Amino acid sequence: MSKYYLNYLDELESEAIYILREVWAQFENPVILFSGGKDSILVTHLAKKAFYPAKIPFPLMHVDTGHNFPETIQFRDDLIDELGVQLIVGSVQESIDQGRVAEERGKNATRNALQITTLLDAIESNNIDCAIGGGRRDEEKARAKERFFSHRDDFGQWDPKNQRPELWNILNGKHFEGEHFRAFPISNWTEMDVWNYIQRENIAIxxxxxxxxxxxxxxxxxxxxxxxxxxxxxxxxxxxxxxxxxxxxxxxxxxxxxxxxxxxxxxxxxxxxxxxxxxxxxxxxxxxxxxxxxxxxxxxx
Amino acid sequence: MKIDNNQLLRFTTAGSVDDGKSTLIGRLLYDSKAIFEDQLAAVESTSKRKGHEGVDLALFTDGLKDEREQGITIDVAYRYFTTPKRKFIIADTPGHIQYTRNMVTGASTANAALILVDARNGVIEQTKRHAFIASLLQIPHLIVCINKMDLVDYSETAYHKVLQQFEEFSSKLYVKDVRFLPISALNGDNVVNRSENMPWFQGAPLLHTLETMHISSDINKIDARFPVQTVIRPQREGFIDYRGYAGRVASGIFRPGDEVTIMPSGFTSVIKTIDTQEGALKEAYAPMSACITLTDDIDISRGDMIVKTNNKPESTQEFDAMLCWLHNAPSKPRVKYTILHTSNEQKAMVKEVLYKIDINTYARNVEDKDLSMNDIARIKVRTTRPLLIDEYRDNRITGSFVLIDDATHETVAAGMIL
Known part of the structure; x- marks a missing residue:
C-alpha cells in the first residue's frame, strides 16, 4: 500500500516547481539570477525539473562583480552549455567604467553594494519583468519577511511594510510597466535542506x-x-x-x-x-x- | 542528520506582545538548537543595549527595522526548525486586531495553530479572535497553550478554569481537533521537555505533540483536482509531438488510465502518462507537482482544470463566500475586480454584502455593509465567466480566491467559498 504524503524535501521541491511555473505563466520575460552559488544552482536544477521535458524557457543572468573565483565562472559556462540556455551578464566593472557607480573606499571596501546598480540596469535594459532568486527566509532577518512573489517599484525598490499578502498558493504577479518582481522559489528551504537535497539529487556544485x-x-x-x-x-x-x-x-x-x-x-x-x-x-x-x-x-x- | 522520510508541518502562532508568543518561539528555536551562535551573540548584545536582564528570547523573532524599534511584529515572519522527526515552518503573525490580515495570511497554509492564553487572565477578546480566524481558515489542528503557568503556581485549577472558558465559547466554532497544554514558555515547562512542576498533567509536551500529530489527512485525497498552470511543448528531438499539462495536484489522486474531464470545456479523455524528470509516475497525489499527458488531442490551457469524470467541482458564476478585506482602501461598490482562483483569472464583483462579523463577539452586523481593512463578511460574488469551485471546508485550494484591484494591482481581499 502506498503512502499518500510527501516527505519534507519532496514537498519543498513541489512547492518550488509550482512557483517557477507560475513565474513562467505570469511574466513575459523572466530570468534566473545566477551567482554560481549553491542556491542559484539549486534553483536552476529545480527549473529544469519544472519544465521537463522542455528546456528551461528563460535565460540565466549573472551580475558579475569582476571579483570572481575563477572556478565559479568555469562552472557557470559549463552549466550554460549543458542546459542550452542563454546567459545574460551584467558587469559591475562596466558600471564603474561608465561612471554609473564609484568603487567604495576604506578598509572593508567591497563591490557588494555596487551590484545593486548593475543589477537594476541589467533588468531595465533587458526588459526583465521577473528576476528569480535563490534567497531563503532562514538566511537573514529581513529575508524572513520576503514573499514568494516580491514587488519592486519602477526604481527597483522594495517596500517591506507594504507587501502584498500571499494566501494559500495564490500568487499575484500583476505589475505596471517599468516595475518588476523578484521571485523566490526556495524561500522555505533552510541551509540544511539545501545540502540534504543537493546530496539526494547529487547536484554538481x-x-x-x-x-x-x-x-x-x-x-x-x-x-x-x-x-x-x-x-x-x-x-x-x-x-x-x-x-x-x-x-x-x-x-x-x-x-x-x-x-x-x-x-x-x-x-x-x-x-x-x-x-x-x-x-x-x-x-x-x-x-x-x-x-x-x-x-x-x-x-x- | 537523516530525516528523509519526514513530513513538513506548518503552524501559525498569533499573539500580542504580552502573552509570551515570541518567548515561546524563541524557546522552541533555542531548545531545538535552531539558533546559531552569531544570532545568539547579536541578540545578547541587543538585549544588553536595551537594558534587559539576560537574553530576551523574543528578540529572535524581530525582523524589520521598525519592528525592532517598536518591539512589535508588523508582518508575517517565517521561522524554521527541524527535529529528527519533522521539519517545521512557523508563520509568526502579530495578534493585534489591526493585523487580522496577517493572521489570515499566516493561517491560510497552516496545518496547526498555536493559540496562547495567559493563565492569569484567561480567555480574552484576543483569544476569541485567534480561535475565530483559525476556524474561518479551517486550520485542521488547534493547540491552546495556557502560558505563564509559573505565575499561577502551576495550579491545576487555574488550568481547568481557562480550559472551561475556552470550551464554552469555542462550541460556536467549526474546529476539528483542539488540544490544551499548560506551559511556561519562559521556563520551558512542557515546551520541549515535560514539566516537573505539573505532575498532574498527563499529556505530552508541545514539541512532542507537534512532532507526532497526524497531518497526512489534512489534504483532501478524495476529490481529484488538477488546475493547469502551463502547457509544456518541448519541440525538440524525441518530444516533437509531446504536449503535457503542468500543474500541482490540488487534491485527490490521479493515475494513468483514469477517465478525466477537462473543465470548463467538458471534453473527456484518459490520462496517458504522468511525467517528471525522474520518470513516469504510477500515481500523483496532492500536493505533488507533475506534468500530465492525455490520450486525446484537446485544446487545454492555463486556467482549465483536469478532474475525474465521476467527481467534478461545481461550475458557477455566482456563489457565497466569507471574505476578509486586506487593504487600506475600502471596497468600492459595483466595481469589477480581478479574481484569482487556482490558475484561473476572471473578473468579479461583490454583488452583495450579507453581513459583517465582529470577530471578538462573533455577532453579525447586517446594517454596516462597507468593507474596510480587516473586516470579515459573508458576501455574494458574481464572476464574468464560470469558476470551478469546491467548498473551502472540503478543499482549501479550489475553495479559495483573492481579489485584485485593477487600478493598483494590489491584492485587496481573500475569500473562502461556502
Whole structure:
C-alpha cells in the first residue's frame, strides 16, 4: 500500500516547481539570477525539473562583480552549455567604467553594494519583468519577511511594510510597466535542506564548496582567499589552509572555514553541527543590524 | 542528520506582545538548537543595549527595522526548525486586531495553530479572535497553550478554569481537533521537555505533540483536482509531438488510465502518462507537482482544470463566500475586480454584502455593509465567466480566491467559498 504524503524535501521541491511555473505563466520575460552559488544552482536544477521535458524557457543572468573565483565562472559556462540556455551578464566593472557607480573606499571596501546598480540596469535594459532568486527566509532577518512573489517599484525598490499578502498558493504577479518582481522559489528551504537535497539529487556544485588547500588571509574572523584583488594590511600574512566555503560571493569578502569535508555526505554532517549561520562569514552583513534590509530596500538580491 | 522520510508541518502562532508568543518561539528555536551562535551573540548584545536582564528570547523573532524599534511584529515572519522527526515552518503573525490580515495570511497554509492564553487572565477578546480566524481558515489542528503557568503556581485549577472558558465559547466554532497544554514558555515547562512542576498533567509536551500529530489527512485525497498552470511543448528531438499539462495536484489522486474531464470545456479523455524528470509516475497525489499527458488531442490551457469524470467541482458564476478585506482602501461598490482562483483569472464583483462579523463577539452586523481593512463578511460574488469551485471546508485550494484591484494591482481581499 502506498503512502499518500510527501516527505519534507519532496514537498519543498513541489512547492518550488509550482512557483517557477507560475513565474513562467505570469511574466513575459523572466530570468534566473545566477551567482554560481549553491542556491542559484539549486534553483536552476529545480527549473529544469519544472519544465521537463522542455528546456528551461528563460535565460540565466549573472551580475558579475569582476571579483570572481575563477572556478565559479568555469562552472557557470559549463552549466550554460549543458542546459542550452542563454546567459545574460551584467558587469559591475562596466558600471564603474561608465561612471554609473564609484568603487567604495576604506578598509572593508567591497563591490557588494555596487551590484545593486548593475543589477537594476541589467533588468531595465533587458526588459526583465521577473528576476528569480535563490534567497531563503532562514538566511537573514529581513529575508524572513520576503514573499514568494516580491514587488519592486519602477526604481527597483522594495517596500517591506507594504507587501502584498500571499494566501494559500495564490500568487499575484500583476505589475505596471517599468516595475518588476523578484521571485523566490526556495524561500522555505533552510541551509540544511539545501545540502540534504543537493546530496539526494547529487547536484554538481563548484569545487569551492569542498575542502581544499588554499592561500588565505585571516581577516574579520574568517579566512579570506588570497587573490589579485586583495590588498594586504599590516600584520596580515598569507598562509596555506585546508578550507571550504559555505557561501560563494565576491572573492574579496567571502570567508572560508577550516574543514576536512570533501564529499557531499561530509558537508551535510558538518553543516548539521554548525554553530554559526552561513552568512556569519559574510562581512557585508556585519556592517549593521539592518544591513541586509537596507540593501534590499534599494533593490539588492 | 537523516530525516528523509519526514513530513513538513506548518503552524501559525498569533499573539500580542504580552502573552509570551515570541518567548515561546524563541524557546522552541533555542531548545531545538535552531539558533546559531552569531544570532545568539547579536541578540545578547541587543538585549544588553536595551537594558534587559539576560537574553530576551523574543528578540529572535524581530525582523524589520521598525519592528525592532517598536518591539512589535508588523508582518508575517517565517521561522524554521527541524527535529529528527519533522521539519517545521512557523508563520509568526502579530495578534493585534489591526493585523487580522496577517493572521489570515499566516493561517491560510497552516496545518496547526498555536493559540496562547495567559493563565492569569484567561480567555480574552484576543483569544476569541485567534480561535475565530483559525476556524474561518479551517486550520485542521488547534493547540491552546495556557502560558505563564509559573505565575499561577502551576495550579491545576487555574488550568481547568481557562480550559472551561475556552470550551464554552469555542462550541460556536467549526474546529476539528483542539488540544490544551499548560506551559511556561519562559521556563520551558512542557515546551520541549515535560514539566516537573505539573505532575498532574498527563499529556505530552508541545514539541512532542507537534512532532507526532497526524497531518497526512489534512489534504483532501478524495476529490481529484488538477488546475493547469502551463502547457509544456518541448519541440525538440524525441518530444516533437509531446504536449503535457503542468500543474500541482490540488487534491485527490490521479493515475494513468483514469477517465478525466477537462473543465470548463467538458471534453473527456484518459490520462496517458504522468511525467517528471525522474520518470513516469504510477500515481500523483496532492500536493505533488507533475506534468500530465492525455490520450486525446484537446485544446487545454492555463486556467482549465483536469478532474475525474465521476467527481467534478461545481461550475458557477455566482456563489457565497466569507471574505476578509486586506487593504487600506475600502471596497468600492459595483466595481469589477480581478479574481484569482487556482490558475484561473476572471473578473468579479461583490454583488452583495450579507453581513459583517465582529470577530471578538462573533455577532453579525447586517446594517454596516462597507468593507474596510480587516473586516470579515459573508458576501455574494458574481464572476464574468464560470469558476470551478469546491467548498473551502472540503478543499482549501479550489475553495479559495483573492481579489485584485485593477487600478493598483494590489491584492485587496481573500475569500473562502461556502
Amino acid at each position: 563548484p569545487s569551492l564548496y569542498f575542502a581544499h588547500e588554499r592561500e588565505v588571509v585571516w581577516r574579520s574572523n574568517s579566512w579570506i582567499p588570497m587573490s589579485s584583488f586583495l590588498k594586504l594590511e599590516e600584520g596580515e600574512e598569507v598562509v596555506k589552509k585546508k578550507i571550504r566555503f559555505r557561501t560563494l560571493g565576491d572573492i574579496t569578502i567571502t570567508g572560508g572555514i577550516e574543514s576536512d569535508a570533501d564529499t557531499l555526505e561530509k558537508i551535510a554532517v558538518e553543516v548539521s553541527a554548525m554553530k554559526q549561520t552561513e552568512r556569519g562569514n559574510r562581512s557585508d552583513d556585519k556592517r549593521s543590524e539592518t544591513a541586509m534590509e537596507d540593501r534590499k530596500r534599494q533593490g539588492y538580491f
